[in-house]
Amino acid sequence: MSMKISIIKPGLLSTIQDMGRYRYLSQAVPVSGAMDELAHRLANKAVGNDDNNATIEFTYADASFKTETPVLISYSGDGAFLVYNNELMPAEKPLFFPAGSVIKLIHNAIGVRTYLAIAGGWDVPDVMESKSTYLTAAFGGFKGRALQKADVLVSGTLLSEVSNGILNHLIENSLTYPNWRISRESLLPENRQAIRVVLANEISWFDATSIISFLTNSYTIDRRSNRMGYHLLGKPLVRKVKKELLSTAVTPGVIQVTGSGDLAILMADCQTTGGYPRIAHVAAVDLPLCAQLKPGDTIHFSEISRDEAEALYLEREHDLSLITTAIGLKYIKT
């Protein structure tokens, strides 16, 4: 039987996202998917889901929903806290609510985006092998659009063995949750303003002073920032090579330098190709930090090598697989 919620207040921008739509890039279909893939995956893991199950991506707070059936949900991210009966709900932990519960999202000053997972994943049709919403072309997710008041969202009916295990332990007539939670903090660096980057192919197009400036100065997230990318305010870079770059594939995390020398970090809904020279790309493990940046936040970049970035990525994937195993061991009888 599927679980169900109704949206009371949708908030600024709430969309269904999974881990993205990768197989249609050659047709210029953007990856989309959760901006903060780490928070999205942890929310899923906490209810025993597959990492790629669809979650709701909330932007900031000021949103609320009502459970129409008993539900097993979890949340992760930095845009909001979940509150029930004036009680702050713990994140990265399975939460069981009876039918008729009203849950609110209240302001979390740290970041922007919060992910809500439900056991079985949110059930919306697959479009090009993904449930992610791409608003520009109005496809994917919930009817190709952002969630609105009174929308009713249902979960997939196929629960994993772990989800069933968690549910069987928690099912009650009132709010319940287990004593364990995933430690998201242990996966994130302490200094969240330092974004690690790998220098890009067109690095030699910039003069030495500009490269040093890029790696030492601070940059501020501009108001012109959304799911496609962020414009950064800071000292413009100077190019020594003035030739044009013929459009070539780009991907979320790539830092482009526009004609005026300004920086832009490409994010989940970025175009599949771009013609601006690239100075660096954000290390995949630090892209979730970027997903939580809001206009006015200040960051600086620190250089790591391509191999270091890969090692960090593989280490993160290993840590994430250990979390899945640990949760599984609690609920799967062997």
Added chain:
Amino acid sequence: MNEQVGYFEADIPLKIYGLSEKSVTITFGTAIDNDLLGLITYFNQLLLQNPFSGLITTVPAYTTLTVFFDPVSVMLSDLPGEVCFEKVSAHLNKIAQTKREKTSKIASKLIIPVCYGGDFGQDLSTVARTNKLSETEVIDIHTVGQYIVFMIGFVPGFAYMGGMDIRLSTPRKEVPDAKIPTGSVGIAGNQTGIYPMETPGGWQIIGRTPLKMFDVNRSQPSLLKGGDIVTFKAIGVKEFNAYAEI
């Protein structure tokens, strides 16, 4: 295809750079060129027919082919190398050494109906004036030509097509339009293209096609793909409306 284009059977390693932890880009050349496009299309087909463990997808562009992969699967594979970049590069270089067959797959040929001028092509007069032609001459030249799809980019299904007669060459608008209607056929520099959905854009719009250039319900949502050959056919408003009703 030109014989001198020679990554195949040659001992030159491919020029590859890392785009992210999950992707590398092969650079095949430095300028827009039909032979280079043929080479990239052919290499792409070969790679997709002979994938490595962890390959997710590829993105061809003017002079490059970008290869996306899952680093965890690549590391588990027995490809030679210590890191993903080396392992993927090893596979790509092996593909490059495959003996190139003379009969590479023939490109798809498509005819796109276009209703030129009027409300559908408000910049037809600009293109005519810029090139000192009449509007009819612009349409004649545009429909006589044969175009090749260099790549799909910008928005889902947007085909950048080369091979346009330089007599139609017109610069992009200095101030882009806020809304270009779906199906609009435009010119920018020496290229022509079709807007598959309503977006802002700076191309000179000369007409509109009733065909759905992008449809999520098709197995290949984008009507065109890199390497396709395209010709345009002029149609009247009546015929346009008849198509639109299908």
